[in-house]
Amino acid sequence: MLLLQGVGQDEKVIAGFIGVAYAIVSIVYFTIFVQNVISSMQSINLIRKIYEETKDVIKKEITGRKNTPAIKYTKQEKEIKVISNKNGYFSAIDYKYLKKLLRRKADLFIIDSKIGDYLNKKTQIAHIIVKEGHDITDIMNDIKEAFIVMDNKLYFNDYRHGLTKLVEIALRAISPAVNDPNTSIHAIRKISVLLSYLARSEHIHTVKVSEDNFEILYIENNLSEDLYFTFHQIVHYAKEDVSVMRALLEGLWLIEQNAVGKNREFVIEYAKEIYTKSLPSHNNKMDVAYLEDIYKKFCK
Template sequence: MKKLFYRSLSFFNTIESKIAFYPTVLALLGIFFAFLLIYLESLGVSKYLLEKAPILVVDNGNTAMTILSALISGLISVIVFSFSMVMLLLSQASNNYSPRLLPGLISDRKHQIILGIYLSTILYNIFILFSIQPTGDKYQIPGFSVLIGILGTVICIYAFIYFIHNISQSIQISNILKKIYTQSKIRLTEVIEKETPHLSPFPDSEDWHEYHSEKNGYLQNISYTSMIGFSKENDTKLHILPYKGSFILSGIPLFKSQKELGKKQVDQVLQNISFAREELVEDNYVLGFKQITEIILKAMSPGINDPGTAINAIDYLTELLALRMQKKDINVIRKEEVPYVKINTVDFKDLLYQVMVAIRTYCKHDVTLCQKLLVMLHYLLQQKTYNEDYYDNIKEEAAVLLADAKEAITNPTDIDRLTNLAKTFTFQLNHAAKNE
């Protein structure tokens, strides 16, 4: 039952990120509501309303059909324009910032819900229009249902106004950076809070039995509860080899087991590992670092050349790196202080290097950004850390950055300024260490 629950949860998280998920759900609700109103009409709700508040009820069949037809055609025009705006947003974000931002923008729940409101109202009006049937010389008029259709259209108009406002805000790079930073921070904070103090170490898995993947895709989620249950049941320990968020090819080593497993047992382990064809920041905080880094690279490309955006992105990157310094490089899942599952994670050294090497390639010729990067590294040296080795990694990146800047920058004054800045930061750090 637990396996079914976690697999269902993983499936729901996957389809929820699709742009058609919420529109489809709301459209089905619109159809259901239309049939509910048709049933209420058969009970005489319109007749009651006509007696109590006749001004609210349309009592002419031709007028009702004309109103519903006009509402349907108008809403179809609105939804076409809204979809066009979404496609324009995705195209502009991909061209100006990074294609990696598209999954996050597509999964924006506000846009999906607004489009779903349009679809549900259109389908509701269509089914109500079909329910108007001629009876002799008169029409059977669902006056109350027509009133609800008009009110739904008014809601769609206000939703369209909000949609224009929200989409104009979503395309701004400051809001995109803030969203990526917030999602990454939430995910990284969750990972840090789940870590337990160092207790018994995880055994060395070098000589363990190795098993391969049977699927392709990004390693998205792992059911830790089921993994622990499997390990206890089979009296073994598991070591997941790839990083979470890395792309897995069929046939490559996926996990190791302390004891040899049979085919059925291997299948049980694989069922607790889910793959996806896209990456989301909500599942993997490392993707947030990648997206912010790619925004910096895109901003400093010759076609855009926007140092201001790059500086803002470095500010967000600084905060995330400072938070990452509080996390261990090893992720061990325990229960009752007993280690059962080890999961490889991206080391702080590798994460910092991958971020800095990409930025250095595009920004080493820019004095302003080199100064900003030195300030970032100096700030990280002043932060609390889980591992003192992180400080050495930061100092190494500062030295490499300064060396690349000296080769790329030809102006002696600029080189001296960067060199003196690096020396000042080093002196301040050493002075603070002596005072402690």
């Protein structure tokens, strides 16, 4: 109405057009706002779902580790390598089948590849300590068949698959197209809680089968490997975002508080690496102080 003041009855005006344009712009921005809110809620719900599923896998993993005494394996001179004959993701192992094949012919079967690893036809997946006087050449192909290789990863026995999904959400949230650091921070916090469970055990050698002087040994990822695997992409893409880097350091502090033995050293070393990498990207004194405030906890 203000635009119509002082305008004659027969004069043409564009007030109506301006009003309509303003209304359309308002509707567009409101729609974008609503879509962002819905997208954020969907992300939070997805994070919760992945977190719960991954937590269950990790708890089973930790139970298996705790039920196995600490083992120090030393390399033997007479070891037979097992090379994969398939391409794809290492998804599971048929332990019963391996036991049936090897319990009278071998002392120890050590699985070198990790669940979730991508294998090719030249990957060493295991090695065997054969009993003296026995030969396993004729059953080598049968041994390889005990390794289940698939085109896709599986959730139910691979906690790293869940961690990868959470990392993907965190990375997408900090991308320029989305620009939602709060969702990224939420994902990082959930990842940190999951890793804190793994930090409570130092055991990485798990005995899967033990019978008639024959054992099958699976070598787990240690915490240092899990930390790098999980966080290195986030550090690379978010090192200039002080709030995300602060969340990473806070997450590592949570993990350190739950860690035992050498795992604490792994966490402190990785926190130092993250802090050192991100510091050159922050020239603002308040940003630096914001990071130092949490990092100094690792230096006590």
